[in-house]
Amino acid sequence: MTLAERRYDIDWIRVIAIGLLLLYHVAIGFQSWGMMIGFITTEKTWESLWIPMAMLNVWRIPLLFFVSGMGVYFSLRNRNWSELMAERGKRILIPFIVGTFLIVPLHMYVWQYYYHMESSYSPSPGHLWFLGNIFVYVFILSPVFFYLQLNQDGKVVQGMRKLFSTPLGLFPIIAVFIAEVILVDPRPYELYAMTWHGFFLGFGAFFFGFCFALSGSSFWQMMGKWKILFLTIATLLFIIRIRQFTVPGYLLVLESDCWIFSVFGFAYSYLNHPSKTLSYLSQAAYPVYIVHMAVLYTGSLLIFPLNIPAPVQFILVLLFTFVGCFVLYELIRRIDILRFLFGMSKREASKNAVSQIV
Numbered sequence: 596m597t598l599a600e601r602r603y604d605i606d607w608i609r610v611i612a613i614g615l616l617l618l619y620h621v622a623i624g625f626q627s628w629g630m631m632i633g634f635i636t637t638e639k640t641w642e643s644l645w646i647p648m649a650m651l652n653v654w655r656i657p658l659l660f661f662v663s664g665m666g667v668y669f670s671l672r673n674r675n676w677s678e679l680m681a682e683r684g685k686r687i688l689i690p691f692i693v694g695t696f697l698i699v700p701l702h703m704y705v706w707q708y709y710y711h712m713e714s715s716y717s718p719s720p721g722h723l724w725f726l727g728n729i730f731v732y733v734f735i736l737s738p739v740f741f742y743l744q745l746n747q748d749g750k751v752v753q754g755m756r757k758l759f760s761t762p763l764g765l766f767p768i769i770a771v772f773i774a775e776v777i778l779v780d781p782r783p784y785e786l787y788a789m790t791w792h793g794f795f796l797g798f799g800a801f802f803f804g805f806c807f808a809l810s811g812s813s814f815w816q817m818m819g820k821w822k823i824l825f826l827t828i829a830t831l832l833f834i835i836r837i838r839q840f841t842v843p844g845y846l847l848v849l850e851s852d853c854w855i856f857s858v859f860g861f862a863y864s865y866l867n868h869p870s871k872t873l874s875y876l877s878q879a880a881y882p883v884y885i886v887h888m889a890v891l892y893t894g895s896l897l898i899f900p901l902n903i904p905a906p907v908q909f910i911l912v913l914l915f916t917f918v919g920c921f922v923l924y925e926l927i928r929r930i931d932i933l934r935f936l937f938g939m940s941k942r943e944a945s946k947n948a949v950s951q952i953v
Contacts, residue, residue, distance in 0.1 A: 601869075602665075602669075602808075602867065603866060603867050603868055603869055603870075603873060604862040604863050604865075604866040604867040605662060605665055605666075605808075605862070606873055606877045607862055607866040607873060608658070608662055608858060608859070608862050608866075609659070609662050609666075609877070609880055610873065610876045610877055610880050612655060612658050612659050612662065613880040613881075613883060613884050615651055615655050616655060616659075616884065616887075617883070617887050617891070617913075617916055617917065617920070618648075618913065619648055619651055619652065619655060620634070620722075620887070620888065620891055621891060621909065621912050621913050621916055622644050622645065622648045622909070623636075623648075624636050624637060624891075624895050624899070624912065625637055625639075625640055625641040625642075625644050625905055625908075625909055626640060626642065626644075626645055627640050627642070630710070633703075633706065633721075634706075634895075635705070635706055635709050635710075635892050635895040635896065635899065636895075636899075637895070637899040637905065637908055638899070639899075639903075639904065639905040639908060640905065641905040641906065641909060644909065646837065649833075649836075649837065650833050650854075652785040653784060653785060653847055653850055653851040653854070654850075654851040654852075654854040654855050654858075656725070656787045656793070656796075656797075657796060657797070657800045657851055657852075657855060658800075658854075658855050658858060659725065660725075660728075660729075660796070660797040660800035660801045660804065661800045661801070661803065661804035661807070661855060662804060663729050663732075663801055663804065664732075664800065664801040664802060664803065664804025664805040664806075664807075664808070665804045665805065665807065665808040667679075667683075667733060667740060667801075667805055668740070668744075668804075668805045668808035668809055669808065670682060670683075671737075671740060671741065671744060672744065676737060676738075676741060679733070679737060680733070680734070680737070683729075683730060683733050684730075685935070685938065686881075686938040687726050687729055687730045687733075687938065688726075688730050689935070689936065689938060690723070690726060690881075690885055690936065690937055690938040691720070691723055691726040691727050691730065693936045693937070694720070694721070694723040694726070694885055695718055695719060695720050695721070695723060696718045698721075698723070698885060698886060698888075698889060699717075699718065699719050699720065699721035699722070699723065699888070700716055700717050700718055700719070701889045702721070702888045702889040702891075702892040702893075703717045703719070703721070704716075704717075705889070705892040705893055705896055706892055708896070709892075709895070709896050709899075720789065721888065722788070722887075722888050723885065724788050724789045724793070725788075725797075728793070728794060728797050728798075729797075729801070732797065732798055732801045732802075735798075736801070736802060736805070739802075740805055743805075743806075743809055744809070747809070752809060755806055755809065755810055756809075756810045756811060756813055756814070757813075759806070759807065759810040759813065759814040759817070760810075760813035760814065760816075760817050761817060762817065762821050762824070765852070765856065768803050768852070769848060769849060769852050771799050771803075772796065772799060772848045772851075772852065773844070773845045773848045773849075775792070775795050775796055775799060776792075776844035776845065776847065776848055777844065777845075779791055779792045779795060780844070781844075784844060784847045807859075815859070815863045816863075818856060818859045818860040818863055819860050819863045819864045820860075821856075821860065822856075822857050822859075822860025822861050822864065823857075825853045825854075825856040825857035825860060826853070826854075826857035826860075826861075828849070828850075828853040829850050829853035829854040829857055832846055832849060832850035832853065833850060836850065878928070878939070879921060879924045879928075881937070881938055881939070882920075882923070882924045882927045882928070882937045882938075882939065883920040883921065883923075883924055885937055885938075886920055886923050886924075887916060887920050890915070890916050890919035890920050890923065891912070891916045893915075893919070894911070894912045894915030894916050894919065895912055897915070898911045898912050898915065899912075927939070928942075
């Protein structure tokens with residue numbers, strides 16, 4: 596991809612999504628139910644903190660799947676099938692395996708220690724389930740992706756571009772996700788990790804993310820034009836959800852998709868430009884995502900026993916997590932073997948490489 600074609604806004608979306616993921620996971624430690632899903636929690640809970648997190652939890656993971664599908668579109672433009680699978684294997688499969696057998700057991704050991712449980716080696720995908728899904732999606736969908744990529748002047752792609760040039764063209768996308776939530780009936784909707792709901796929702800978002808990137812400027816211009824409408828609908832639906840506590844699945848889908856469409860619109864309008872900050876953060880996002888749970892649990896272990904108010908604990912754990920993750924990233928990016936294990940390109944190649952979206 597040339598500099599003129601590079602989509603800085605998509606890079607920014609990925610960076611922001613990873614940052615929100617860290618914030619969200621820190622916030623779980625301040626909810627009374629956090630331990631039930633494997634988090635270290637404090638006795639000084641902060642229940643009201645969950646209000647903004649509840650806004651995030653219906654769209655943060657689907658957004659990452661959309662962006663990952665877009666990343667494959669950019670990756671395969673200069674690769675054949677074997678090159679794509681080799682590149683995805685290095686970037687996704689190896690970190691997934693390393694994380695499953697080394698990184699996740701580490702933070703689970705910290706969790707066991709905090710709760711005075713018997714220590715055990717517990718290999719698991721954990722928070723890296725997302726990577727396993729992505730690799731499966733690439734393998735299954737690559738023939739379709741290559742067909743669409745090689746036939747961009749054909750009726751299918753031209754019809755897709757026409758469809759996605761108007762907000763009405765998004766209704767079939769929304770309908771697919773509504774069908775998924777009706778058929779799978781996830782409870783709760785926000786439980787994505789290692790569930791069929793997470794798999795099928797991610798599959799659809801990944802596929803449509805590729806299609807959105809393939810659709811080109813007409814899609815992005817439409818998103819930029821209608822971003823206020825998408826944001827307004829999402830905000831109203833969130834207010835309804837907070838006031839009623841439970842809402843039908845189709846409203847959750849509509850809210851989730853409108854949040855995501857508004858993010859695309861605002862990012863395209865305001866973030867599609869280069870910066871040194873983006874260059875650094877885009878390279879750091881992936882390793883930070885892989886190590887953040889181990890750092891978060893370590894910070895929780897050290898800070899939660901302190902007799903200080905919950906908001907102060909939250910700020911300290913958040914700072915510890917972000918600073919600790921970037922300290923580890925600075926180590927990882929300087930050692931070639933660690934770069935390889937964490938899915939980064941060689942230092943020589945990375946100087947001129949376009950940022951890869953997972």
